[in-house]
Amino acid sequence: MAIETPAAPERILMKGNEAIAEAAIQAGCDAYFGYPITPQAELLEWMARRMPELGRVFLQAESEIAAINMALGAAATGARVMVSSSSPGISLMAEGMSYMAASEVPMVLVDIMRGGPGLGSIGPAQGDYLQMVKGHGHGDYRTPVLAPSSIAEAIQLVPDAFEMAERYRTPVVILADGVLGQAMEPVVPAYRTPPRVEADWVVNGAAGRRPRVVKSLHLQPEELEAHNQHLQAKYRAIQAAEVRWTGELLEDAEVAVVAYGTAARVARTAIRRAREGGLRAGLFRPISLWPFPSTPLAELATRVRGLLVVELSAGQMVEDVRLAVEGRTPVTFHGRTGGMVPTPDEVLAALRRLWAVTTAQEDIR
Amino acid sequence: MTIREAARGVTAPRVIAGRPALLTDRSTHYCPGCGHGVVHRLIAELLGDLHLADRTIAVAPVGCAVFAYDYLDVDWIEAPHGRAPAVATGVRRVRPDAFVLMYQGDGDLASIGTAEIVHAAARGERITAVFVNNGIYGMTGGQMSPTTLLGDRTTSSPTGRDARASGYPLLITEMLALLPGVAYAARGTLADAGSIGKLRAMLRRAMDVQLRGAGFAIVEVLANCPVGWGMTAQESIDHLQVVAETYPVGVMVDRLKAAGAG
């Protein structure tokens, strides 16, 4: 009797930008607004082709400012909306993000980071961590930030982002870099369509109900304070429920690398080489950059000699690592800027220096 | 009416003008005599006449009219300064059946929002733009705007607007009328009761254009700002005659009419 083997799931080669776009489409994205900027133009182009095929909305805006405001309008009526850009364009969207967070309008924003500051370069970077995690625009607000480190993970995080956006009524950021956007990887796309949430706040024409307003102006101090307290309560709820991170080889680690996105992939190779050389290294990879996985990181800090933070920047997440660790263990940093990507050997060398320094300090004692 | 009343020839009083139902019951924060009040009233009348209230999604500006959502009883979205046309575009694209109305002042539309209004018009977005032009930033204390007349003294042009420093008043509606996507562009004024009647007809036409899917429609209103201009209400209304010398009143383009579509 022949045994039937289930057909292997089909792996397809996908470019990161396009995979993210298709994941959004499969997640039920109703409208996409964008503007050409390297290195995410392929996301815009994929949407330009696919959205009209499906009778959904695609519009290339005249600027990133216009794009984020189109998103505000569309999302305020209850549509599931995505916008994408890269570092300089994100700067232009800061005002819109503040308004959307304050007006509690859901949306997914994809940032494919490039070298900066200023016009910078089109190479990959992680120089916008502070911009995205600490709140792109003005005012006391935060947005969840999810950082994939592979195309397969990006595909998984996109529907999660829409879901989180609608559950908490907030913009949600997917933070990647030019490597992830431009690379091609074979993936079994794990698309998912989150169910629609019943929304009692949307403005879609006041038939059969009292009119509503989507706004963020609260001129009375008491009223604005109450609104801010409401937002802060929401952020505390998100912090309690939406922390994501993963660890590799941490159980017996003497030292650990803390890295996200592309830097984490480099670090993964580095810790394996370290282990081959007898150094017990591990990797702590935040997936949610906000809410930052402070508690598990603080716990790890009690067990290791030291932490090495690796970023494609001059050092931004390292500040949050130091805050989380609160001095329990030394925190060192290795980074490259300008579109340069740290190599595994650079990271390995930094790990060995960390180990040597922390061991020497012990010997002195 | 009873037979006795009919015999006496007394008819029940018929209302020929009153407060439109879509104006909320609140007193507005606008200064005495401010043009925003009249424009709000006209919009309320027209949305009521055209039975549009249930499907109107209106976009509010930043400016004195930031509280428009407190006065006109429809769904509103507050836009950042100048961005109303982009917000309205987002609404229009995902809600094909909505009636989309934008309300902006001159600082909002003709200064920081110039890119957004030009591109919404260029795309021929089926939205109706109400552009209240009083040549000043009222809400922030009376600064010069791109539509302030030459020589006018404002808090940021204390010696009078000088073309060498600040250029010439910007004629947005004329510029937009050049674009094929603009189905209707007109400029009305609050200068007298007759003009207000004509303005009402322009606003009605601008709404019709959207309902018929013809494209972008804009009505610029020459409005008064008594406090910003340092005049009494009546003086500021009279001053609109001077404004009209730089900003001519009339219909710049009506493509439905030109096409014989009436």
Add this chain to the structure above:
Amino acid sequence: MTVALKSAQAGAAATPSPAWVPLAIAGDRCKGCELCIGACPHGVLALDTAVVNPLGYHPIRLIDAVGCTSCALCARVCPDAVFTVFAPRKEA
């Protein structure tokens, strides 16, 4: 034909019945801007300086109901929509 015209022709000082006035004014919403005074062709409106409304203004008052022809120009220029204008009273 309005009551005022008819009574002028008849030469009699006609007074409308107290139950009917051509204008109702929401005085509490008036801001005393006086634009209606400028628009009124018959001079039947004036600020009521004996009253200060809750907004702090002298509200507008109809001072000559007979002279009002219900032309509604006041309602047209009023920024605060304080006027309700009734059609002229008809006599059989």
